[in-house]
Amino acid sequence: MPGPTLRAGPDGPAGESALVSPQRALFELLRPPFDGIAAWNRPREKPLFIVGHGRSGTTWVGRTFSRHPLVLYYNEPCHFGHESKDGLYSNFMTYVRTNEDAGLFKRHLDTAMSGRLLWKSAEWARQRGKVLRRLSGPYRIVIKEVASLMSLEWVRRQYAPDFLVLYRHPCSIALSEVERRIDGAYSRDKLLGLTALFADHLHPYEAVIRKARRPYELFGAIYGARNRILANFVERHGIDAVFLYENLCTSPSDRFRELFERYGLDLPADVASYIAKHTTTEEPGEYNTTKDSLAHMEKWKRILTQEEAFQVRDFVLPFGLPYYDDPADYLLT
Secondary structure, three states: OOOOOOOOEOOEOOOOOOOOOHHHHHHHHHHHHHHHHHOOOOOOOOOEEEEEOOOOOHHHHHHHHHOOOOEEEEEOOOOOOOOOHHHHHHHHOOOOOOOOOOOHHHHHHHHHHOOOOOOOOEHHHHOHHHHHHHHHOOOEEEEEEOOOHHHHHHHHHHHOOEEEEEEOOHHHHHHHHHHOOOOHHHHHHHHHOOHHHHHHHHHHHHHHHHHOOOHHHHHHHHHHHHHHHHHHHHHHHOOOOEEEHHHHHHOHHHHHHHHHHHOOOOOOHHHHHHHHHHOOOOOOOOOOOOOOHHHHHOHHHHHOOHHHHHHHHHHHHHHOOOOOOOHHHHOOO
16 A cells, blocks of 8 residues: 655656656666667566565565575566655556556566566666676566556466465554555545446445445455455465465564575575564664564554454455454454
8 A cells, every 4th residue: 555645656756757866867878778788688487476465564575585696676666656645546556457458557567577677666776786697697586566466367467477475464454554644535435436346356345345434444444355356366376375474474584485495596694694683673664674573463462452453353354355364363362
């Protein structure tokens, strides 16, 4: 989900579309010749597409993968810069059918899936070693995405990447959205405006979504809707690379070693050290991935009231999700 303020996206700084920084101008000047030279060195593996509801740990997992010397990492290529709240929220409430023109989604994912330069999103381009690897060595493309969560059938049809799916407890997600002052009613209304999405996926749940009023009800309903679509996708295509945020938190070093091995990557000593350091200490920042994982895992139990947790529960359980489906999962003690 979008943040409370307009953030710069990979398509340019929000609210400054007419202005181009010297860095951006140089980047755009160098991009075509670089992509032309790099075109001969094609990726040898399928791209890895990390996806989940916003605040589910996708950034944590993606940035950890980015530490591996073979990985070329793209952060949210479908998160664009916007000049308005409406544009920003619409970006994250987008649905593309498999036979539709996806516009900027397609342009940016074409770029990322082929390992070309993309402003802000291609984080590997800031590292000299990764730039050289892109030109002459083997590499694995890893893409972390959130905005395209409801359009995964289109993503699969267009690119057939490997999918890595993350789920996180809905109370954790709802708390994070409230803390970031996300406009839940505005998000819900954007979701309800996607008539094709309801025709294809969400018609049985429309009454539940419309009934939500209070903040934790709204975020519970939005969580349920988006994750119902994700769960249907996972079930339909037999995707087995599904991980719970809480399981990653309980033993990060072991779980990340398993993740890396699943995708043919070793766990270098410096990456193992990075994981250990960044999961046992806490640093402030909305998008900071340095967290005490065990303490952070059940933060919601220390902050939410039982009534607020039940509000989330009452608007998630009707979606029949495969995880967090037991009413006891929402008890504070």
